[in-house]
Amino acid sequence: MNEETFSSYSFLLDRTARRVKQYAQQRFKELGFNITVDQWIVLKHLYEHKELKQNELAELLFKDNPTLTRIIDLLCNKGLTVRNTHPEDRRSFMVSLTRNGVKKVEQLSPKVKDIRLKAWEGLSTRDFNQFKKILNTIYQNLG
Amino acid sequence: MNEETFSSYSFLLDRTARRVKQYAQQRFKELGFNITVDQWIVLKHLYEHKELKQNELAELLFKDNPTLTRIIDLLCNKGLTVRNTHPEDRRSFMVSLTRNGVKKVEQLSPKVKDIRLKAWEGLSTRDFNQFKKILNTIYQNLG
DNA sequence: CACGAATTATTAGTATACTAACAATTATAC
DNA sequence: GTATAATTGTTAGTATACTAATAATTCGTG
Numbered sequence: 001m002n003e004e005t006f007s008s009y010s011f012l013l014d015r016t017a018r019r020v021k022q023y024a025q026q027r028f029k030e031l032g033f034n035i036t037v038d039q040w041i042v043l044k045h046l047y048e049h050k051e052l053k054q055n056e057l058a059e060l061l062f063k064d065n066p067t068l069t070r071i072i073d074l075l076c077n078k079g080l081t082v083r084n085t086h087p088e089d090r091r092s093f094m095v096s097l098t099r100n101g102v103k104k105v106e107q108l109s110p111k112v113k114d115i116r117l118k119a120w121e122g123l124s125t126r127d128f129n130q131f132k133k134i135l136n137t138i139y140q141n142l143g
Numbered sequence: 144m145n146e147e148t149f150s151s152y153s154f155l156l157d158r159t160a161r162r163v164k165q166y167a168q169q170r171f172k173e174l175g176f177n178i179t180v181d182q183w184i185v186l187k188h189l190y191e192h193k194e195l196k197q198n199e200l201a202e203l204l205f206k207d208n209p210t211l212t213r214i215i216d217l218l219c220n221k222g223l224t225v226r227n228t229h230p231e232d233r234r235s236f237m238v239s240l241t242r243n244g245v246k247k248v249e250q251l252s253p254k255v256k257d258i259r260l261k262a263w264e265g266l267s268t269r270d271f272n273q274f275k276k277i278l279n280t281i282y283q284n285l286g
Numbered sequence: 287c288a289c290g291a292a293t294t295a296t297t298a299g300t301a302t303a304c305t306a307a308c309a310a311t312t313a314t315a316c
Numbered sequence: 317g318t319a320t321a322a323t324t325g326t327t328a329g330t331a332t333a334c335t336a337a338t339a340a341t342t343c344g345t346g
Contacts, residue, residue: 009274010163010259011184015205016278017160018303020153023285025304038332041154055294062158067333069296074331091294091341116153119281131152131277134270135159138262142166161333168334179301198324210303212326217301234311234324 009138020119027115033108035078038063040112042071043080043097047105051096053086080104152281163262170258176251178221181206183255185214186223186240190248194239196229223247 024037035043045060046052052060058068072095075081080101086092097105120128167180178186188203189195195203201211215238218224223244229235240248263271 009263009271010167012275012278012282013156013160013163016282017156018205019282019285020156022304024153029305036331053294062161063332064334065295066297066335067331070332086294089294089342093295119284120152121284123277123280127273127277128152130270130273132155134266134274135155137266139155139159139162141262141264142162165334172335181302196324206302207304208325209305209327210301213302229324232312232324236325 023119024112024115031111033111035075035080035104039071039075040108042068042075043101043105044109044112046081046095046097047102051084051094053092054095055092057095075101166262167255167258174254176254178218178223178247182214182218183251185211185218186244186248187252187255189224189238189240190245194227194237196235197238198235200238218244 021037028035028037028040033040041061042057045057049056049060054065054068054072057063057072058065061068063071072081072083076083079098081095082098083093083095086094164180171178171180171183176183184204185200188200192199192203197208197211197215200206200215201208204211206214215224215226219226222241224238225241226236226238229237
């Protein structure tokens with residue numbers, strides 16, 4: 001295999017990541033979830049951590065602050081999250097789920113899991129571990 | 144491994160794909176390439192195929208028509224590509240590289256290859272084949 | 287304490303991704 | 317052959333990703 005072939009990983013990676021997001025987004029729409037895939041990821045993490053600074057959320061999700069600001073704006077407009085003032089740092093907000101936000105996560109979680117698993121048909125646990133190892137290696141190589 | 148863990152592939156995939164693009168984009172900037180990663184992919188494919196309808200290009204790259212329209216607009220503004228009328232179908236354009244576009248691809252190709260290979264440090268040909276197999280399986284599962 | 291440096295979130299600007307709608311053209315059906 | 321359907325590319329609108337710049341606040345060092 002020459003290096004040219006080798007470097008085609010980036011094309012496959014980009015293509016696949018786009019299709020995964022696109023597939024999930026279409027299913028979200030068909031099922032009337034009324035949120036985007038990225039908004040879902042934010043909701044899910046807030047559910048698991050109760051309350052987070054936008055900062056911490058950005059780090060967890062590997063997204064930048066401006067992107068987070070906008071996603072949270074949208075989620076607040078939908079009544080799924082709230083920004084509360086931070087008790088000790090007036091620069092920060094503590095973001096958390098509203099009661100509706102909690103309900104949303106609990107309702108959608110099993111459905112999202114099914115949507116995600118669709119991609120994995122015909123692949124094994126061993127494949128999963130390999131895949132994870134390679135993705136993490138690439139991620140760290142570029143860090 | 145439970146299914147919840149299993150479905151985390153999508154997060155890793157998205158995260159890694161973003162970092163790969165981000166890394167390349169930063170290097171492009173540092174080295175003064177003056178194009179984006181996606182613009183590069185279009186140039187590269189045009190170099191290999193001489194002349195393509197936007198349609199065909201979109202299919203090759205797995206991008207949609209509006210996205211292609213805008214990328215080609217930008218490349219034409221930079222003097223790297225041209226739209227020529229299709230001899231038999233007045234709806235279509237034949238897109239091809241200008242002389243400057245050809246020069247650009249030839250100058251940047253080896254540099255881009257090096258940038259791409261950085262991600263692959265510490266990984267083997269066997270890893271590459273595994274990775275490719277898994278990405279393609281996922282892609283097809285969602286197709 | 288005071289001043290400069292660092293941090294937090296936001297805004298603005300550009301690029302890409304996707305959907306929907308549209309105009310022009312071509313293909314198809316009857 | 318003409319009406320309808322399909323195709324090609326574009327435009328518009330929303331969402332995300334990234335950079336750069338900014339305002340408000342906090343930290344750190346003297």
